[in-house]
Amino acid sequence: MAQEYVAIKVDNTSDTATKQQANTGHDQPLGGTGSNVQDDVPLSPTEKNFLEEIKPERAGGTSSSKKQKSQHTKIQQVPEMLRREPFSKYFQPRAIAIGPLHRNSKTLFDEDLKKKLAAEFVKKMEHDKSPEESNQAKSSKEGDQAESLYRIIKKNIEHLKTYFDEKVIKSYNDESLAIMLFSDGCSIMQFIYSCARGDLKLFNINNGQAALIQQDLFLLENQIPYKVLKLLMKNSSSHKPEDLEESIKAFIRMNVMSPAKYSENIELDLGTETKEPVHLLDLLRSALLQEDNSDHHHIYGHHHNHDHKKDFSKCQVEYKRTFRNIQDLKAAGIKVEPSDTCSLRDVSFSALCFAGYLKLPPLIVDDSTGRKLLNLVAYEMCPDKFQTEDGVTSYVYFLDSLIDNEEDAKDLRMATIFRNRLSSDAEVAKMFNEIGTDLVPAPGYVDVKIKIQKHYDNRCMTWVAQVYRDHFSSPWTILALTAAVIVLVLTGVQTWFAVLPR
Structure with missing residues (x-):
């Protein structure tokens, strides 16, 4: 406090002015009136330029003078x-x-x-x-x-x-x-x-x-x-x-990355005067999602006008994922099978008795697959995107959640879901793990994920699936189990006759 007193005493005028400003600041409410602020707080050219830039009509916000929103996503740099x-x-x-x-x-x-x-x-x-x-x-x-x-x-x-x-x-x-x-x-x-x-x-x-x-x-x-x-x-x-x-x-x-027997049946609409693709990448996206097919809207779980925020909230509340990959699904008795179409929307899950069946669209995996999928993801991530659905992003995110290693990729290949044209299953796993890195969770396939999780959480189904996998998954395990039962029965019979009084 002594040092402060000495410093203040150097200039009594400055000290008095400072005290007056302090008292004034305490006496008046913070902020003051708009006119007082304009008069008392001068702004530099830099500050004025900044405030000009964030006006709604300049920054793209809502304004009566704002231009009508573009009806398509513009060609731009990758996010x-x-x-x-x-x-x-x-x-x-x-x-x-x-x-x-x-x-x-x-x-x-x-x-x-x-x-x-x-x-x-x-x-x-x-x-x-x-x-x-x-x-x-x-x-x-x-x-x-x-x-x-x-x-x-x-x-x-x-x-x-x-x-x-x-x-x-x-x-x-x-x-x-x-x-x-x-x-x-x-x-x-x-x-x-x-x-x-x-x-x-x-x-x-x-x-x-x-x-x-x-x-x-x-x-x-x-x-x-x-x-x-x-x-x-x-x-x-x-x-x-x-x-x-x-x-x-x-x-x-x-270029739809699907076997010919699937891709040749794709319906393509090259657009009308009022609605047409933005560019070739947008047309490829429409072919992969088959957007005009109402059946696929049902399979995917919603229509174009569906509220995706509700889907995301539903996923956050109801879907708590505890399985990690295809191996975990196999352990719970869930099998993977190819879907009936190559639409990325055509993902479904069904349960029959103690078995679960996850259907995924068939996909050709080659040198172009990662590039096409990630460019489609980038297109869906554009800040001015016109479409409301992250269909490809949801698909990539979902596959990345199922594939951890080459064993997962191998199982998908053996199930004829993947047609692998890369050097190994490990390359496939690496590619999906790479392009799925840091993707924001997408709300697609919410109902499918919830059904899988419910089946996975059912301990009874998991136990039956484990017994089936260990003892009935192949003819050899069935023969071994049968032989063990026969030996056990014969041993019991022999023991019975051995102790039976004559």
């Missing part, structure tokens, strides 16, 4: 939490750059391949026209097919810009963006058309390169609006759009 290791490798194109985000990558094929594909697309459309149409095209001012198609893209450039996050295309003017979309759109259409027909050798694209390009077309950061492809299909030829649409459907079915 921040997925850009770090070990995830980053799943989002980098390895063969071809599509769209603005990886335009300047030095590790990809040069632009010559895309130019060849685009040139062939335009050429193909000219050759496919009838003689009458060709004559009309020659006589028209816009007879050159490439110029005609480019003009259509340029005409719609303002609408096409709404499919991109502003930060993604801020370095592009309308001209450069239109050129990029036209070039990429034509090359994508020709690649898909040739891939579906098996004609890629015309471009010296071998099977390995074709596989890499296919994977790259389903990366979140390697997309252009599906609207571009639709404009090209609609305007390239008067009699060709149907064939081009069929090639897209065939291409998607080739």
Whole structure:
């Protein structure tokens, strides 16, 4: 206290002013009136800029002047939490750059391949026209097919810009963006058309390169609006759009990661004027979830308009998971079987007597599986996502909860759920454990999880399942048990006659 007194005595004026301010602060309530605050508390330019940035109309909050919410998820960068290791490798194109985000990558094929594909697309459309149409095209001012198609893209450039996050295309003017979309759109259409027909050798694209390009077309950061492809299909030829649409459907079915007998039955809707896919990745997601099939909505447990918050609350309250993996389920008498469809929604659980049956959709696991699934997860994690359901995220999270090691992956392979094309079951387990790392718990399959847990918690069923597994799971254990019973009976009979008085 002495030191404080000496310091204050140095300047009596300052001391008096300080005491007056302190007394004033005690006498008046904290905060004061709005006008007093504006008058008494000056703000620096930095503070004013900050307050300007968080106004509702600037920050995207609710406001009367706020723009109408976009009806689709914009093309953007992968969410921040997925850009770090070990995830980053799943989002980098390895063969071809599509769209603005990886335009300047030095590790990809040069632009010559895309130019060849685009040139062939335009050429193909000219050759496919009838003689009458060709004559009309020659006589028209816009007879050159490439110029005609480019003009259509340029005409719609303002609408096409709404499919991109502003930060993604801020370095592009309308001209450069239109050129990029036209070039990429034509090359994508020709690649898909040739891939579906098996004609890629015309471009010296071998099977390995074709596989890499296919994977790259389903990366979140390697997309252009599906609207571009639709404009090209609609305007390239008067009699060709149907064939081009069929090639897209065939291409998607080739990439749904399911055996042919399942994927060939997938119903694909390429959209209407009011509702269409955002891009190829969005179309793949629709094929995997089979969103327009009401049966799968029932199997998954809810419809599009379902309240997912209630699902999450229900899961938190009723579902307390104590099993760890497939091995634990086996110990409780639960068998895994393939579902009737390849929809990721088609997950169900049923119990019969003392046995439980978990049905999972069949899945081809190869080099592309992890990349496709994690890019779909990233798409569902986008902050402006329009869809309300995390269907793929729920599936990946659920599978990761069932797979701890190669034994779990092996059991799924033996049950014909996994078609493993990787080097080993251990690689499959590693992949799912890697892409499932740090995923936020998703509310999908809530009812299935609760049913599994109830069956797992039933000690009577677990005991019967253990007896069955130990003594009746194979012919050899049955024979051994039968032999043991016979020996025991004979021993008893022999003992009886030995002690029986004669």
